[in-house]
Amino acid sequence: MTIRVFVYGTLTDPARVHDVLALDATNRSSDDVFDGPAVLEGLHRIDGKYPTLVPGGHVEGRLLAVHDQDLERLDQYEGVESSLYTRVSIPATGLEGPVDVYVGDPDRLGVTADYEWPAGDSFADRVQTACEHEEIYVRHPE
Numbered sequence: 001m002t003i004r005v006f007v008y009g010t011l012t013d014p015a016r017v018h019d020v021l022a023l024d025a026t027n028r029s030s031d032d033v034f035d036g037p038a039v040l041e042g043l044h045r046i047d048g049k050y051p052t053l054v055p056g057g058h059v060e061g062r063l064l065a066v067h068d069q070d071l072e073r074l075d076q077y078e079g080v081e082s083s084l085y086t087r088v089s090i091p092a093t094g095l096e097g098p099v100d101v102y103v104g105d106p107d108r109l110g111v112t113a114d115y116e117w118p119a120g121d122s123f124a125d126r127v128q129t130a131c132e133h134e135e136i137y138v139r140h141p142e
Helices: 014-020 069-080 125-134
Strands: 003-007 034-047 051-066 085-090 099-104 137-139
Touching: 003 034, 003 125, 014 069, 034 099, 051 069, 069 085, 069 099, 085 125
Parallel strands: 003 099
Antiparallel strands: 003 051, 034 051, 034 137, 051 099, 085 099
């Protein structure tokens, strides 16, 4: 099964994707994984130690088309287990099914700019609440 992931930071670099997904071992190239440009509406990029997203605006990025085992590698790369980033699924226009996106905890990434997430028990809960109640979606650029 193919899963689409919206990327907006270090994973827009084909060489980084090649290394993270160990593409040599699967006889694939980054060309096989990159699935074109996209725009994420409702969140925008902000930089700390690593890039992350906060509510409002939009951000341009790229789509990856990956498999389940690739998603495990991406989760490890993004620090999902340690809650550095959380992965959420959001709707997409013009694509079949939702798109996953990684959102980093701005507090843990040293972001100094103002931002506001909804209340919640954990950062992952706060992101999920925003994605459920705000107009956040991925679209192909015009």
